[in-house]
Amino acid sequence: MQRKIAFVTGTRAEYAVSCPAMKAVGRHPKLKLFVIATGMHLIPEFGHTVEEIEKDGLRVHAKVPMYLSGDTGATIARSLGIGVIGFTQAIEQIAPNIVVVLGDRTEILAAVVAAAHMNIPVAHIHGGDSTTGGCIDEQIRHAITRFAHIHFPATPKSAERLIKMGEEPWRIHIVGPLGIYAMPQNDFIPKEKLAQQLNFDPDKSIFLVVQHPVTTQSEKAGAQMRETMEALAELKQQAVIIYPNTDAGGRAMIDVIKEYESKYPMFKVYKSLPYLTFVSLMKCADAMIGNSSSAIIEAPLFGTPVVNIGIRQEGRERGYNVIDVPHEKEKIVKAIQRALTDKEFRKKIREHVNPFDIEKGGGEKIAEILSSVEINNRLLQKRLTY
16 A cells, blocks of 8 residues: 655645655655645745646645735734644545645644654654744744654754754654756756747846845835845846745735835746746846845856845855845845855856765655655654754
8 A cells, every 4th residue: 555645735836845755755656646736836925836737737636725915013913823724634534644744834844743743754844944033934944844744954064953953763763855956957047948948048147036025124125125135126127036935024014015016127027937947047046135035045056146135044054155244235236246256156066965965866756755665653752862
């Protein structure tokens, strides 16, 4: 009998990273893949990206709508409670042997709380990462670690943190960051074709902009987005700008983006992009700007310079390609200019070791472990090692 593996996915970015593991599970003869979609995937305002999952040929077995309309921490907290109820129903319906989650978002915590209380093992991808920049992501990520029974960290440093948190080493399997690291280079879309799709001039500089709110600074999110947009407007360069996530402050940021979109035709704004389009643009962009984890983890593979704004990614492992700046227009402008013109900086990017390019075939490794791990009391009954 095939073991039933349920993957939970709530955002375009997290789905793209976990997709290679999902497909590897779907191919494995001893496993049967189930997909539970939730979060931003189900919200039209953020692109209704559940359709992208289905276009990838994956069946969505359950949908858990959970986010209430609103832009505050209280709204997110209420949504968490709704999510626990919805995931309980979805997990009862599917009856999986293992639930697999990735990352550190609210919807993932809701799924984990439900699964753990139902005595179903949880496997966590990208546990042990560290961001000290004032987001609740850090607390959520480590809370999921304490709930999870199997860990798939991306790097040795993340694995080391899990051990320091009291996790038993036999539960930990380093698999790399997945996502684009599992993609053949010839799959990426050429710049000229991207320019046709996204309506920009391929002979001019192009920036990829992805900026999210910071949980502890949600009341400043709109003003922080304005600093970024003012910097881009001063530089008069083309930019593809993607909506932020649903965290508190995100809608205030969207209002600012819409304001600048209406005034500056060189800004191309999208609620979401298909993953292949997104990473192909990352590959050919002159710089990536904002505070997305994809800029820290994935952009180094291409040597793309990154202007990382604010505190959201503080403490995360990174390559040499990252320039850190505060939410200040003048400093953002100078950092972008450096990313474009500093030949020594760009040379060092190419020479520097990418800390995330350490593992190939991570999706297949995850599938094999999920197929062979013994589901017994030893797995389910966790203990601290200190």
